[in-house]
Amino acid sequence: MQKQQGFTLIELMIVVAIIGILAAIAIPQYQNYVARSQMAEAVSLTDGLKNDVIEYYSTNGSCPTNGDGSIGSANNYNGQYVASVSTGGTAPACTITATMKSSGVSSGIASDTLTLTMNDNSSGTDAAGGGSTSWSCGSTAQAKYLPSSCTHSG
Template sequence: MKQVQKGFTLIELMIVVAIIGILAAVAIPAYQDYIARSQMSEAMTLAGGLKTNVSEVFSQDGTCPTNGNNGIATATDINGNYVSQVATGGTAAASGGCTITATMKSSGVSTGIQGKTLTLTLSNADTGSYVWTCTSDADQKFLPTSCTTASP
């Protein structure tokens, strides 16, 4: 009687290893981008939390509040796991002009967003509705979907 083959041949195992390598080559960079994007969303959350305070001061005084004034904590006190500080400021104009800028940490975050900033800018105030525009010096692929404009 012939003996029936049991197990896999070397060629079959090499093919499986090659397929896994190809999948890993595609998945790892995509996963790293996903991690950077989730870290950048912390900047959007912290900056977005100050929109009410800045809007209130602007509507009452017509000025852009700075950190440490008008009940807004100092820039370095507003931080997170990946964000080093969130600063408020800007130059007041009839249409707005106030800014909230979140700065990412320079270490302990994904390499594509180290030291990058995310800025929310108040506009459209002269027409009665406040619009916050989001810009960033980070690549678009790292930004939350609510921040669709990256600066070059």
């Protein structure tokens, strides 16, 4: 007689249950990671316009809209996940707003916006009050999808 070797049915069921539990935890975390990486494109596109907005504001004392100065139309600034990036606001709170696409992105951030708002922190004599500015970040997306540098306002 030969002794049979291998796993029992109970042992195999325990392994399958453990794998199922790990998958139930990992899949939502991966989906959040994907959404955060897609939102990073919006951060990159808005960051690229900061200098143009500051330059326009310091020269003219008003916030630029798309098409003013060196800023192109909103549709000129897009990407794989970002539909458009627009500029505007009322001095001294100029804004840069990236709008995510409504399809082809994670469902948690579809059609959401990421807005950078310029804050004039100085009190000089030129049009922009001396040129010292900072930026705050807000979004209509849930905080879990935003980069750590963003504060959730929306």
